Amino acid sequence: MHGSKRVLFLDLVLSVFRLNGLLIAEGDDMTEGLGLTHARWKVIGAIALSNNGLTVPGIARVLGQSRQAVQRITDVMVEDGLLEYHKNPKHKRSVLVLLSEQGKEIYNTLREVQDPWAIDATEDIPVEELETALRLIRRLIKKFN
C-alpha cells in the first residue's frame, strides 16, 4: 500500500507550485528598481552562471522553457543594451548570448541584494537538509526530463 507516499508526493508537488510563485515574487522584490522582470533576471542569472556564454536554446534548456520564449526576451534585452549577441565559432546561425557591460553591472548590483537574501533564507536550515532536498529535486528533474 503506497497511499501515504502518494499523498505525500502530491503535497510536495503542490508545495513546489506554491514555492515557485513565492520565489518569483521574492526575485521581483529584489530587482525592484533595477528595471528587471522575472523573465529577465532569470536569463541574466543563467548567462552569468555559464562561463562561455550560452546559445538561446541553451538558456531555454537551463530554465526549462521553450526556446521561442527565451528568444523573444533576449531580443528585447539586446535592444535594451543588457545583452550582446556574439559570433559562435561552433555554429553559423546560433549566436552566443553574453552580458553587456551594463548587464554585468546590473548583475553585480543584483548580487549585492541576492547574497544576503540567500544567507538569511537559509539561516536556520542545516546544510544536510538543503543537500537532501536538492538531491531529491534533481532526481525528479532527471525523471521527468
Added chain:
Amino acid sequence: MHGSKRVLFLDLVLSVFRLNGLLIAEGDDMTEGLGLTHARWKVIGAIALSNNGLTVPGIARVLGQSRQAVQRITDVMVEDGLLEYHKNPKHKRSVLVLLSEQGKEIYNTLREVQDPWAIDATEDIPVEELETALRLIRRLIKKFN
C-alpha cells in the same frame, strides 16, 4: 563564511524553477485528452480539495495567483460547463465556485491517471527523503509568505 551554503541554496532555487516547469508539463501530458490546460486542472484541483466550494479570490489565495487571473479562467470554465457559480449566503456578490457534474467526472478521470503517476514517480525514493524535502519547502514557503 556561508559561501557554499549560498551557492547550494541558489542551486536549489534554480532547480525549483526547473522542476516547476517539468511538473506542469507532466500534468499537461496526464490531462491530454481531457481538454484541460494547467491553469484549468489547478483550479479543479483546488476546488476538489475544498469541501464547501471556494470563492474566486479564495482559489487565487490557494494557488498563489491574482484573483483576476483566476476569475478569467473560472468564467470560461463555467461557460464550458466544468464549473458552476452558486449563491454565497455569506456574500451578495462573491459567488461560490463548485464543480459541475461534468467537472466531477473529469476530476475522477484525472485521478485515475494521477495516482499511478505519483506512485511511479516515487518508486525508488525513500519516504524519509520525501518528508525532509517537503519539510524544507514548507519552511521556505512560510518564510516567504
Added chain:
DNA sequence: GGTACAATGACAACATGCTGACAGTTGAAG
C-alpha cells in the same frame, strides 16, 4: 447607525509562455 477601510467583480493594457509551422544549418550514419 455611520463611517472608514478592506474585499470583490469587471475591464484594460501589457509581459510572458506555449505550440505549430517553415526554412536554413549541423552532424552523424550510410
Added chain:
DNA sequence: CTTCAACTGTCAGCATGTTGTCATTGTACC
C-alpha cells in the same frame, strides 16, 4: 559524399499571469 534526422531562427496565434483602476459590497470600529 550523400542523406536524413535533429537543431536553430523566425513568425504567428493563442492561453495565461500581472498590475492598475473603478464602482460596489462587506466589515469593523466608533
